Amino acid sequence: MRDGGRQIIDIQIPGDFIGLRSLLLRTWDQGFTTLTDVELAKIGTEKIWDMFRVTPRLAVALLWVASCDQAVVVEHLVNIGKRDALARTAHFLLELGSRLSLVGHGEADSYACPLSQSILADALGVTAIHLNRVLRQLREAKLLVFKDGVITILDRKRLAEMAGFDSIYLDHQPPVRD
Amino acid sequence: MRDGGRQIIDIQIPGDFIGLRSLLLRTWDQGFTTLTDVELAKIGTEKIWDMFRVTPRLAVALLWVASCDQAVVVEHLVNIGKRDALARTAHFLLELGSRLSLVGHGEADSYACPLSQSILADALGVTAIHLNRVLRQLREAKLLVFKDGVITILDRKRLAEMAGFDSIYLDHQPPVRD
DNA sequence: CGACACCTTGAAACCCCTCAACGACTGTGG
DNA sequence: CCACAGTCGTTGAGGGGTTTCAAGGTGTCG
Numbered sequence: 001m002r003d004g005g006r007q008i009i010d011i012q013i014p015g016d017f018i019g020l021r022s023l024l025l026r027t028w029d030q031g032f033t034t035l036t037d038v039e040l041a042k043i044g045t046e047k048i049w050d051m052f053r054v055t056p057r058l059a060v061a062l063l064w065v066a067s068c069d070q071a072v073v074v075e076h077l078v079n080i081g082k083r084d085a086l087a088r089t090a091h092f093l094l095e096l097g098s099r100l101s102l103v104g105h106g107e108a109d110s111y112a113c114p115l116s117q118s119i120l121a122d123a124l125g126v127t128a129i130h131l132n133r134v135l136r137q138l139r140e141a142k143l144l145v146f147k148d149g150v151i152t153i154l155d156r157k158r159l160a161e162m163a164g165f166d167s168i169y170l171d172h173q174p175p176v177r178d
Numbered sequence: 179m180r181d182g183g184r185q186i187i188d189i190q191i192p193g194d195f196i197g198l199r200s201l202l203l204r205t206w207d208q209g210f211t212t213l214t215d216v217e218l219a220k221i222g223t224e225k226i227w228d229m230f231r232v233t234p235r236l237a238v239a240l241l242w243v244a245s246c247d248q249a250v251v252v253e254h255l256v257n258i259g260k261r262d263a264l265a266r267t268a269h270f271l272l273e274l275g276s277r278l279s280l281v282g283h284g285e286a287d288s289y290a291c292p293l294s295q296s297i298l299a300d301a302l303g304v305t306a307i308h309l310n311r312v313l314r315q316l317r318e319a320k321l322l323v324f325k326d327g328v329i330t331i332l333d334r335k336r337l338a339e340m341a342g343f344d345s346i347y348l349d350h351q352p353p354v355r356d
Numbered sequence: 357c358g359a360c361a362c363c364t365t366g367a368a369a370c371c372c373c374t375c376a377a378c379g380a381c382t383g384t385g386g
Numbered sequence: 387c388c389a390c391a392g393t394c395g396t397t398g399a400g401g402g403g404t405t406t407c408a409a410g411g412t413g414t415c416g
Contacts, residue, residue: 002342007259009252024242024353025249027346045353052237056230059237064202066244071203073248077255078185081303084371116394125259130372132396164180168205175202175223262403294362308404310364 008123010072011035011096011115015103017065023048035114064175071169072099080125083164085134088124090163093144093151098167109153113146186301188250189213189274189293193281195243201226213292242353249347250277258303261342263312266302268341271322271329276345287331291324 001007009030012018022028023045052059072095079091093113101108117135118128126134138144143159145152153159160166179185187208190196200206201223230237250273257269271291279286295313296306304312316322321337323330331337338344 001256001260005260007256009255021245021248021252024238024245025350027349028249029344029346030252049234049238052230052234056234056237059230059234059241060202060227063237063241063244066241066248067199067202070199070244070248070251071206073251073255074187074199074208077187077251077258078179080255081185081258082179082183118394127373128394129374129396133372136396166207168207171205172203296362305405306362307364307406311404314364 006122007125008119010069010076011123013096013099013103014105017062017069020062020066020069035119060175064172068172071172075169085124085126085130086137087163088126089120089131089134090138090144090159091165092120092124093146094153094156094160094163094165095167095170097151097153098170102170109156111151112149113151114149184300185303186297188247188254189301191274191277191281192283195240195247198240198244198247213297238353242350246350249350253347263302263304263308264315265341266304267298267309267312268316268322268337269343270298270302271324272331272334272338272341272343273345273348275329275331276348280348287334289329290327291329292327 018032018040022030048062051062075095076092079088083091094108096113097106097108097111100106100111106112115123117131121128121131124131135146138159139146143153143155143162145154196210196218200208226240229240253273254270257266261269272286274291275284275286275289278284278289284290293301295309299306299309302309313324317324321331321333321340323332
């Protein structure tokens with residue numbers, strides 16, 4: 001944003017389709033940053049058009065991926081709009097764990113999280129300073145620990161209860177022709 | 179949400195495609211409410227599959243619509259995450275005016291807005307009480323008036339400046355095969 | 357007339373931000 | 387080797403934005 005601040009929309013993890021949102025749009029004011037080394041497969045707009053003509057089943061799958069993507073963004077919106085910093089942080093870290101474990105990167109209750117506190121703060125719409133205090137609260141309540149780039153969830157049940165976390169919006173099955 | 183609160187994701191206006199987000203997803207925890215009388219054209223999942231097979235150009239258009247939709251949601255996320263209540267309200271009402279005028283419903287600087295203050299508050303992630311005070315601020319600053327269901331923008335330039343509003347994310351052209 | 361939804365206002369409390377400062381660690385150049 | 391800058395995490399104090407609690411005003415509808 002103009003004042004130097006930024007809002008992180010979402011965090012992409014291995015296997016995600018990057019940039020699907022902006023594929024068909026000319027104007028776009030968002031960008032990407034890498035947090036780790038990444039392995040990319042690039043696909044041009046040309047290819048998308050061909051795919052839609054030749055393999056409509058793949059095209060449906062693409063729309064499905066866009067829908068899943070949007071479900072995550074929408075939940076993020078609800079998270080920021082209706083939860084305080086504590087529940088918001090808990091919800092975000094629970095979600096990230098679930099998503100990572102779904103693609104086989106660590107367990108949902110203990111995973112590598114290469115985010116600095118200031119990045120996490122930009123994603124959650126709070127100050128880095130306040131996030132630091134929130135993390136301390138979570139640590140002292142023996143709910144969750146974030147140390148040396150590793151998230152460890154100590155009490156998933158209480159955490160999910162407090163955050164109002166329900167992973168239903170992550171468990172989407174690909175569409176199949178009935 | 180469980181505690182009775184709700185977060186409004188977005189406001190659909192005439193011409194919008196409703197429910198595209200959930201078309202291909204089985205699990206979905208969001209709902210719709212009508213604010214005015216509406217005229218609906220219903221389209222089943224069956225039809226979507228046929229469309230993808232038979233008219234791939236239409237399928238591309240559908241993905242494009244989903245992208246535009248998501249651009250609005252993303253901007254809403256940024257709005258709630260990074261702006262205070264004053265700028266947030268201004269931004270939201272500027273956007274709504276722009277969208278309505280794009281489809282020929284009123285002018286961008288004066289349009290019918292059938293939202294109660296409590297609905298508006300649920301969309302903006304603030305209390306209805308606080309939104310009331312924010313609207314008073316905007317009124318007393320001679321920036322914007324919301325009275326009897328009509329939004330009147332008095333000083334668009336200052337308002338856009340304050341809100342950091344740039345309509346670029348609304349001005350999307352449909353994709354065409356090069 | 358009462359019931360109800362909506363808008364409005366005040367006072368106190370709370371959450372979160374801003375400002376300021378410090379320690380630990382890393383990489384860099386003298 | 388050490389001084390230095392830079393990023394990151396941490397903590398305290400003060401202030402401001404927002405919520406909560408409480409109350410009252412308006413209009414509509416049965």
